[in-house]
Amino acid sequence: ELKVEQNPLFLSMQEGKNYTIYCNYSTTSDRLYWYRQDPGKSLESLFVLLSNGAVKQEGRLMASLDTKARLSTLHITAAVHDLSATYFCAVISGGSNYKLTFGKGTLLTVNP
């Protein structure tokens, strides 16, 4: 059974600081997704990482994937308040059914 673990689950940081969210998964997979969710809203796709060594960047967020270590990171550079949200990683289960298994999410709060 595929397990996806994120840490930390709660992250409070100051504006201007850097930090990294980690996503570990338990079985082989070469597709990993990052989503953002604002309070009371739906999930918004941030990044799709499809191969070992993939790196994607959008603004102050950068995601990477190491399939050998079964690890993805979401790096936040010079955080701003607008980045406050819950971030989820999700991994494809494999096989032909393409089910996504989600981590529990990281609640990020960026303080002025």
Add this chain to the structure above:
Amino acid sequence: NAGVTQTPKFQVLKTGQSMTLQCAQDMNHNSMYWYRQDPGMGLRLIYYSASEGTTDKGEVPNGYNVSRLNKREFSLRLESAAPSQTSVYFCASSAITEGYGYTFGSGTRLTVV
């Protein structure tokens, strides 16, 4: 606008009542999914439909049934609602084979009293 449409957005049920959550997508995706989201639990898969005409159980299927009515529509039914089913429900569709993730609906906030 293209996307996933869920109805209703909010619902309050009494214990034992039944209801159906509706979901439709207009992106010609083959796969559709129902998730529930509870505080501190992330999203958990209830049922999914890999293609029209097929449905399969996910991680937490007990107390739910689904129908893949056609390629566009995938409904979730609660036959006898229980307080433990109080949650936010998300429908999603995907074209995973093209390397993309899921597109999520706006969610249904369900309270069972």
